[in-house]
Amino acid sequence: MSEGMPEHLAALVRRVRQTEDDRVAAAGPVAVAAETxxxxxxxxxxxxxxxxxxxxxxxxxxxxxxxxxxxxxxxxxxxxxxxxxxxxxxxxxxxxxxxxxxxxxxxxxxxxxxxxxxxxxxxxxxxxxxxxxxxxxxxxxxxxxxxxxxxxxxxxxxxxxx
CATH class of the missing domain: 3.40.50.2300 (Response regulator)
Known part of the structure; x- marks a missing residue:
């Protein structure tokens, strides 16, 4: 996925995906979907x-x-x-x-x-x-x-x- 992407962008991709994974794990997918x-x-x-x-x-x-x-x-x-x-x-x-x-x-x-x-x-x-x-x-x-x-x-x- 990060082929051809500068390392600083690849690091950002990893950081954003980890933050989203942590958010879903903490709230649960139903709670995330129910947010206003x-x-x-x-x-x-x-x-x-x-x-x-x-x-x-x-x-x-x-x-x-x-x-x-x-x-x-x-x-x-x-x-x-x-x-x-x-x-x-x-x-x-x-x-x-x-x-x-x-x-x-x-x-x-x-x-x-x-x-x-x-x-x-x-x-x-x-x-x-x-x-x-x-x-x-x-x-x-x-x-x-x-x-x-x-x-x-x-x-x-x-x-x-x-």
Whole structure:
């Protein structure tokens, strides 16, 4: 499963899976299933403060709670805390920090496969670099395109976790 994945991401995969296993073991699967659903989250990951603020403001018009981050590392912290609540990850390719948006997308696709992935960039992007389930929206993006993806994140059935 962690073939071709950098060691820091493989370690994160192991840590997240262990935390989830511990949670299920402690609460029991019936208790976990019976928890109330908190509000779903849209995670905006963009290092440009003005663009991040624009995306956040736009997504606040949806039924999603919005959390903004300037780096993949900050986004991973949010995902570790609220990964099951995250319906949409809207991430730029170029980010502050050591990881880029494509590395973040691969981590999200692996660890939180129910989150809808939307990758954005002002530069061309070869499709093989993105996870197959990710959607690409070129910059400058149109607000309607972002809102359509947010609607899909909340209305389309989540893919099964295998």
């Amino acid at each position: 659903d908190p509000r779903r989250v849209a995670l905006v990951v963009e290092d440009d403060p003005a663009i991040r603020a624009l995306a956040e403001t736009l997504l606040e018009e949806t039924e999603l709670d919005v959390v903004g981050c300037d780096s993949a590392e900050a986004a991973l912290s949010v995902l570790q805390a609220r990964g099951g609540d995250v319906a949409l990850v809207f991430a730029d390719v170029r980010l502050a920090g050591h990881m880029d948006g494509l590395q973040l997308a691969r981590a999200v696709a692996t660890l939180w496969p129910r989150a809808r992935l939307v990758i954005t960039s002002g530069h061309g992007l070869p499709r093989p670099e993105m996870p197959p389930e990710a959607v690409f929206i070129a910059k400058p993006w149109r607000p309607l395109d972002v809102l359509v993806e947010a609607e899909r994140a909340t209305s389309d059935p989540a893919p099964p976790v295998v």
